[in-house]
Amino acid sequence: MKLFGSSGTRGVAGEQLTPEFVLRVAKAAGTVWDEDRVVVARDTRTTGEMFTNAAASGLASVGVDVDRLGVSPTPAVVRYCDVENVPAVLITASHNPPEYNGVKLVGADGVELPVPRLERVEEHILAETFDVAEWDEVGETRRVESANRDYVDEMLATVDREKIADANLTVALDPGHGAGALTSPDFYRELGCDVVTLNAQPDGHFPGREPEPVRKNLGDLGRLVRATDADVGIAHDGDADRAIFFDEHGEYIQGDTSLAALAAAHLDEGDTTVAAVNVSQRLVDVCDDVGATLELTPIGSTNIITRIRELWAEGATVPVAGEGNGGIFFPDYRLVRDGAFIGAKFLELLADRPASEVAAPYTDYHNVRVNLTYETEAELDAMLGAAEEYARSADAEPNTKDGYRLDYGDAWVLVRPSGTEPKVRIYAEARDESRAQDLADGVREALEAAR
Structure with a gap:
């Protein structure tokens, strides 16, 4: 996909992301969905109202009525979509810096759009083919106040x-x-x-x-x-x-640690969990201990959601899934990462023992993360070429599901381009902190030399 990454499309407001672009995304989504009604919502970013106005206008122009939720957490929007059976154009850049904003598309089933549907939306955006309504058939807008409650x-x-x-x-x-x-x-x-x-x-x-x-x-x-x-x-x-x-x-609890603790509380023998290719050994250990299967995907919520749905179709049980960045799914509740719900599930564990004891079994690993920025596609290509060469010459078999992951038994390192920012990310993990740092530094030096 050219426009949509691992979790929607994002960019600096007024530069990569403009009202004109959001208008086109909304017109394309409204054309592909062919729905009578679509939700528009946003997070708190200063550019959010501007972009939701553009999205609402784009949807109305293709004859779609708009439910405007205002500022609402992503999981609240997803819930509204599921309950009301309507899709959504969600304006958010999630964890990105304040100057960023983005667009995420959610289906009427309350699940982020899968790649094939996003590709159809992209086709309409790039070709600028929209089902523009006649003057007397444009959509109307209404304000919805109850979604958060x-x-x-x-x-x-x-x-x-x-x-x-x-x-x-x-x-x-x-x-x-x-x-x-x-x-x-x-x-x-x-x-x-x-x-x-x-x-x-x-x-x-x-x-x-x-x-x-x-x-x-x-x-x-x-x-x-x-x-x-x-x-x-x-x-x-x-x-x-x-x-x-x-x-x-x-004391800070690493996201990989809380994911492992919650997985251990919810996984049983024969269950399956899904995580991204930057998965910590902590979760691998939990799956080995309980007899659960671990499935890996490329990084990004869209990829994890897609794999969970595929596993459901195969009859698998997936009680918990997610990434070590604090984004955890409890699919039996709803197929969305939900910060407040994740927090409540962690509170359930604290009813029996303190948070430090909940985390203690999963703190024996050390993680290093390095972000290398780039300004041009040529720089990105040079760094990815260096990553490929580094992986080819390493004393480990590379996993190329998403970037290059090298497992050494006692440690691993992963290098991949970000799906949401102009960065190449390097992840490393080992039981010994210096070992993890050395692995990350080795990859970083190779990429910086190429850049």
């Missing part, structure tokens, strides 16, 4: 509310000024938790921290946990489809 109510009815309430937990919550600020504080309070917050005011400038919930952006959350004697810290990204945790000591 209905989303919270459904989660409250789904998780073990009594177990969480009986644990008398204090939650330090950082929605990161994103869409989760409108839903997660109320949700955790209504679960019976004492909730203290920071960065809980919706603000598309993201003044408190960058939207991506990674360690370097979350120092204030760790301090809040310690200052308030909280049992856990929970952080979201811009559209609240991720959850990252801190333990009761204010």
Whole structure:
């Protein structure tokens, strides 16, 4: 696909992503869907209203009525699509920096569009072939105010509310000024938790921290946990489809660790789980321990969703899946990454033991991540060529499902281009921190020399 990456299409607002482009995406999606009604929603970014206006205009121009949800977490939008049986044009750049925005397309089944459907939308965008309506058949718009509240109510009815309430937990919550600020504080309070917050005011400038919930952006959350004697810290990204945790000591819990802990709690012998090619050995160990099967896909929620649906068609049971970035699926609930729901499932574990003990069995690995930026396609091609040469000459058989992954038994390293930003990402993991750093540095040096 030329326009849609591993999780929609994104770019710097006003540069790679313009209102004119969003208008074309909406017109193409409305043409391909051939639906009477489509949802438009957004996260808190300053350019969100501009782009939702463009999307609503594009949809109306092809004769589609528009339900405008306003600012809403991605999982709340997905739920609305599923319940109302309508697709959505969702304006969000998720974890990307504030100057970015993006477009994600969700089907009427409440699931991100699979690659074949995205390719059809792309064809119409590139060819500029749209089913433009006559003047008296253009779509109408209505405002929907209930989507966020209905989303919270459904989660409250789904998780073990009594177990969480009986644990008398204090939650330090950082929605990161994103869409989760409108839903997660109320949700955790209504679960019976004492909730203290920071960065809980919706603000598309993201003044408190960058939207991506990674360690370097979350120092204030760790301090809040310690200052308030909280049992856990929970952080979201811009559209609240991720959850990252801190333990009761204010120590950061890696996303790979929380994924392994939740997988261990929900996987049984004979089950299958799905993860991306940058999967941690932690999850591999869990699957080996319980007798579950691990399926790997290219990185990105679209790829994981596609594989889960294929496994369902084959009769497999997939109770949990996801990536080590805090984006975890509980497919029996809904086929979406849901930061608030992930947090609640983690709280269920805390009813039995502290967060540090939940994480302890999965902390023996060290991870290194390096991002190399590029400005031209020539730079990207040079770096990917160097990655291929590095993989070919390495003392390991490369996995080329998504980039180049080299497994050494005691450690692994992966290099691949980002699907959402002009970056080449390098991941490395080992039980010994210096071993992981050395692997990442070796790949980085080869790519930088080529660039």
